[in-house]
Amino acid sequence: MAEDKQHNIGKLEDPAKRETFRNVFKRFGVVLVGTIVGQSMILSRPSRAAEALRPPGALPDLDFDSACVRCGLCVEDCPYDILKLASWADPAPQGTPYFVAREEPCRMCKDIPCAKACPTGALDRHMTDIKKADMGVAVLVDHETCLNYKGMTCSICWRVCPIRDEAITLEPIQSEKGRLLIPTVHSDTCTGCGTCEKHCVLSEAAIRVLPRELGLGLSGRNSVGRS
Amino acid sequence: MLRLGRGLYRHRWLLTRRTVQIVILLAFIVAIPGYGKIAEGNLASSLWFGELKLTDPFILLQTFFAGSTIALPALIGALIVGGFYAFLAGRLYCSWVCPINLITDLAYWLRKRLHIKGNMSLSRSLRYWVLALALALSFLGGTLAWEMINPITRFQRELVWFSFSGAMLLGALFLFDLLVSRRAWCGHLCPVGAFYGLLGRYGRLKVTATPTESCDTVGCSRCVTVCPEPHVLAPVVSKQAQSVTSGDCTRCGACLDECHEGTLSMKLDLVGMVTRKAGK
Ligand code: SF4
Numbered sequence: 273m274a275e276d277k278q279h280n281i282g283k284l285e286d287p288a289k290r291e292t293f294r295n296v297f298k299r300f301g302v303v304l305v306g307t308i309v310g311q312s313m314i315l316s317r318p319s320r321a322a323e324a325l326r327p328p329g330a331l332p333d334l335d336f337d338s339a340c341v342r343c344g345l346c347v348e349d350c351p352y353d354i355l356k357l358a359s360w361a362d363p364a365p366q367g368t369p370y371f372v373a374r375e376e377p378c379r380m381c382k383d384i385p386c387a388k389a390c391p392t393g394a395l396d397r398h399m400t401d402i403k404k405a406d407m408g409v410a411v412l413v414d415h416e417t418c419l420n421y422k423g424m425t426c427s428i429c430w431r432v433c434p435i436r437d438e439a440i441t442l443e444p445i446q447s448e449k450g451r452l453l454i455p456t457v458h459s460d461t462c463t464g465c466g467t468c469e470k471h472c473v474l475s476e477a478a479i480r481v482l483p484r485e486l487g488l489g490l491s492g493r494n495s496v497g498r499s
Numbered sequence: 500m501l502r503l504g505r506g507l508y509r510h511r512w513l514l515t516r517r518t519v520q521i522v523i524l525l526a527f528i529v530a531i532p533g534y535g536k537i538a539e540g541n542l543a544s545s546l547w548f549g550e551l552k553l554t555d556p557f558i559l560l561q562t563f564f565a566g567s568t569i570a571l572p573a574l575i576g577a578l579i580v581g582g583f584y585a586f587l588a589g590r591l592y593c594s595w596v597c598p599i600n601l602i603t604d605l606a607y608w609l610r611k612r613l614h615i616k617g618n619m620s621l622s623r624s625l626r627y628w629v630l631a632l633a634l635a636l637s638f639l640g641g642t643l644a645w646e647m648i649n650p651i652t653r654f655q656r657e658l659v660w661f662s663f664s665g666a667m668l669l670g671a672l673f674l675f676d677l678l679v680s681r682r683a684w685c686g687h688l689c690p691v692g693a694f695y696g697l698l699g700r701y702g703r704l705k706v707t708a709t710p711t712e713s714c715d716t717v718g719c720s721r722c723v724t725v726c727p728e729p730h731v732l733a734p735v736v737s738k739q740a741q742s743v744t745s746g747d748c749t750r751c752g753a754c755l756d757e758c759h760e761g762t763l764s765m766k767l768d769l770v771g772m773v774t775r776k777a778g779k
């Protein structure tokens with residue numbers, strides 16, 4: 273013990289000074305750890321994956337992340353139980369509500385109970401018309417497997433759409449295979465409910481609901497495009 | 500029979516508080532046939548009896564820092580909850596409501612039973628840093644930083660939709676409290692506890708001492724040994740204060756259960772509120 277002391281004194285004589293040093297290093301350590309944790313949390317902020325759709329009336333993604341308190345009131349008020357609060361490994365930020373169309377699509381309830389239940393404004397509780405919902409947009413992603421493209425008349429996606437002939441129509445075109453009826457989504461009226469995706473008869477849906485930014489092109493010139 | 504009665508009496512605070520905790524937890528889960536659930540949502544925001552909307556003020560504060568405008572229903576709910584805790588005592592939440600307290604108390608109990616001595620010492624002020632960090636990150640990241648971790652609502656979510664990763668976090672928390680550091684989570688790290696501690700800093704519900712002779716002669720300090728935040732009792736035991744005034748006191752009543760001399764009691768100190776004002 274005595275030797276120990278001597279040893280230490282040899283290094284830094286004044287115990288008060290030693291204490292100060294220790295404190296400085298402690299603070300430094302806390303700040304360092306804080307910065308690393310903070311930095312990684314900000315940089316790795318998990319964003320929603322394309323297959324995770326928000327309930328109707330949701331704010332745009334970043335605003336939604338900051339407004340939603342992750343309470344699950346929307347989840348509980350959905351009569352079809354399609355919503356879930358994301359857990360760690362789920363495709364949406366921790367605790368936020370989402371649904372996957374291929375599993376259970378939104379039934380577009382007339383009274384929109386999910387949005388009404390939201391206390392924070394993350395979902396617009398004053399929304400009255402479910403047809404104005406914008407959960408995403410359906411896109412016919414695969415022209416090679418879609419049966420209607422192959423010349424058969426499946427048309428299931430069109431048939432099941434709750435707002436058939438508004439959101440999705442069958443447009444006839446003439447091709448070498450004959451007359452095809454092409455399921456065509458109208459992005460301004462499609463609500464992204466996902467019913468079409470759910471019922472697509474293929475083992476992987478050829479029509480899928482995507483977030484608008486992913487699902488739609490925008491006319492106008494791309495500066496990198498060919499001039 | 501008598502022994503049972505005495506046993507119950509000696510744990511009266513513990514038993515009452517566990518009952519309250521568990522009833523609240525079950526209110527969110529169990530659907531009563533013909534009525535449904537008593538409470539919907541979770542501790543972030545909830546709807547009680549289909550009427551009363553409550554919102555956690557700390558989580559709402561994060562949404563504010565994250566740059567969101569606060570909607571009226573959430574604001575009212577947070578004011579009710581915040582007002583309640585500010586008036587009575589903030590950390591009532593910790594010992595009477597929070598489900599994590601069940602886990603950390605279990606860890607502490609086991610720690611004692613198993614005589615686990617190893618203890619990494621943490622500063623009790625660490626939680627204020629975590630609180631500051633949570634708000635700062637919410638501001639910088641534009642999302643609710645603490646809600647990525649928050650074991651409280653996670654616990655409730657895992658009860659409904661069990662997930663492996665979520666359970667791991669809760670398990671890690673338990674093991675940390677059990678093996679690494681004594682009362683690490685609730686006593687040192689949790690920013691929710693820190694927030695409610697600050698909020699209820701001037702709460703009127705207080706552990707109050709009426710010093711008796713026997714308290715002196717026995718010199719027992721048993722209350723201090725069972726208190727999850729022992730420093731709050733120090734001024735009372737050393738007779739420098741009449742009551743526990745620190746916001747850290749969780750009003751768990753462990754000290755009352757332990758005190759066999761009738762020295763301590765839980766009192767609603769409304770007079771103090773008036774005299775404090777008059778004094779100023
Ligand atoms: S509109 Fe109906 S089905 Fe769709 S998420 Fe809301 S409550 Fe559920």
Ligand code: SF4
Nearest residue numbers: 340341343344346390
């Ligand atoms: S009700 Fe609103 S705040 Fe609560 S989880 Fe749903 S979207 Fe988020």
Ligand code: SF4
Nearest residue numbers: 433462463465466468
């Ligand atoms: S997602 Fe499909 S089913 Fe729903 S509105 Fe759009 S086209 Fe119709």
Ligand code: SF4
Nearest residue numbers: 593597599685689692
């Ligand atoms: S300190 Fe945190 S985790 Fe512990 S009881 Fe309080 S709020 Fe819950």
Ligand code: SF4
Nearest residue numbers: 726748749751752754
């Ligand atoms: S002083 Fe008593 S009531 Fe307060 S935390 Fe300690 S044991 Fe619990």
